[in-house]
Amino acid sequence: MVILIKNIYMFKKYYAHKATRCLQRFIIKHNISSESSNKVIEKEKIRNFSIVAHVDHGKSTLADRLLELTGVIKPGAEQSQVLDQLQVERERGITVKAVTASLNYTYENETYLLNLIDTPGHVDFSNEVVRSITACQGVILLVDANEGVQAQTVAVHSLAKRNNLTIIPTLNKVDLPRANPDRVKTQLNSLFHIEPETVLSVSAKKGWGVKELLEAVIKRIPPPPVSSDSHFRAHIIDTWHDKYRGVLCLAYIHSGNIQIGQSVRWMSDSKQQTVKYLALLRPKEEPIDEATAGQVVMVGCGPKGGGSVGDQLVSIEFPTTEINSSTTPVRHMVYAGVFSADKSQHTLLGEAIKKLALNDSAVSVKPDSSPALGQGWRVGFLGLLHLDVFTQRLLQEYKAEAILTAPSVPYKIKVKGAKLIKHYKGDEIIITNPLQLPDPHNIAEYYEPFVKGTIITPVEYIGAVTTLCIDRRGSPLPSSVVDENNTMMQFILPLSEIVVDFHDTLKSITAGFASFDYEDYGFHKSVLVRMDILLNGTLVEELSTIVHVSRLEYSARRLTEKLKEMIPRQMVQIAIQAVVSGKVYSRETIKAYRKDVTAKLYGGDVTRRKKLLKQQAEGKKKMRSVANIKIPRNTFIDVLKR
């Protein structure tokens, strides 16, 4: 019965989609639409641009105004931040996924196709910005006129510069009483040499200056440098999974044209496929029959179709020798083990991870296993917020609950006799799980990942920020003046020292005024050891960590104390030991205890007693058993927090 209902539902959905397409084709064929949206547009009338900025400087609000101005949504529509479509984005009020909207705008009697990409601001989603920028010729660099230039402003500005994009510097929130556009223009000039007269001012909230900004996009950003006369070639900037249509891709067309029914092939595996779906995203899908060089369109090749971010889709005739892949591999900042909360959910979680990873190209997924948690996956993320958002999306979008082990940054080692070590090839190995670390005798050199951190702070906090960074093993680089009240400081910092709580500590010591961003600074030589945790003499693999020798005693003490707080007292005494190469660096003991939850009940109703025992049994289910010791599930991840 259930299968029958499901089939009827799928059948209806499939034909509803087909009917919409037929209707739209009819409209195009008979030129019923007054807009030129479905005609193949000449490249001079195309502008591909992105909005980039520091967190909360108003990108999504500005995108709303641009959608209103181009007639996509009605002014004053109930829903705000329309392009933040994920539940996690609405709940957290942050953008985590870049979204495209193709907009039509008539300027001086000519209709332009403007492809807008709204990007996230948080550093953990910077991969989305990098990915989006590959399809753009220009960016709106948005800066809050009250807060001024912040750390991510510096990062996105240099990214735009590196990609030779036209930058439209724009001040937002000029409606705020404390907005100080002149001060921010001075900052832009001193840091980026931007001339004050080229800076536009808007209030995304009130809609002030938005029309002028849109026209500046048309005037200042060049059309895409593409040719529609050669063979078809597009590169994929996003992918997602559709229940009925398989993998759908967002593609930027570099050359030629693409049509429904056309035969194409993927550069990665030369697989030949037929284009089944083609649409503009406005941001809702609008099916089209044909698209041309310079456009950003949705392409699908049916349920068996492929596609992954960075891959290229080309026409059958396209010469293979002409392709040069431009994608730079993602450097993952943290790795964690992901396991199903319940063994029966393993397959469901596996499917969910596969589908979500298709939509979140920044994660890397490899099989993993753990004695306490069973079969799972080792997943690489760009930071802890990324990890958090990924698990929340698994639950919200795929109803898959996951347990995560303590996250760890990747390390690199050079082994002495590579051939002597089982499973390892070559003499340099990237370690994503502390348990992979070979015997210290076999290791010639250790390397740990470093980042170049940029901090913009009011001058009165320079001392506190320096102390914090030095305490985290940072080395200072020369600083720059932002204006008379603010300075830009830079430090080379070990990634392991900033990944957990650096940002929160920085905010608290600067009364929330400092902002922080970082970029990869590669692996550098270090002195590291693997620290294991033993519970009553049994190794708990999930709690092993790699630490810098200068942090050894501190980390050992902190970890054992934290575990003492987190593991509930049990019927046996528990000895917690932090051990390095057989030597114990710290020890805590949890005394034996038998909890009788019904002890406080004197007589009374039997149902009350049963209820208490049931609650206790449910609590126990959430525990993981290691050497007969019950460890609460969240211990594995929470223990790392300072």
Ligand SMILES: Nc1nc2c(ncn2[C@@H]2O[C@H](COP(=O)(O)OP(=O)(O)OP(=O)(O)O)[C@@H](O)[C@H]2O)c(=O)[nH]1
């Ligand atoms: N007063 C005022 N508030 C604004 C303006 N533009 C945006 N805001 C507010 O600033 C906050 C952040 O706006 P968003 O549009 O979510 O910022 P964002 O840059 O997209 O944020 P992330 O995607 O998380 O980086 C919201 O509360 C907006 O209402 C403006 O022009 N004036």
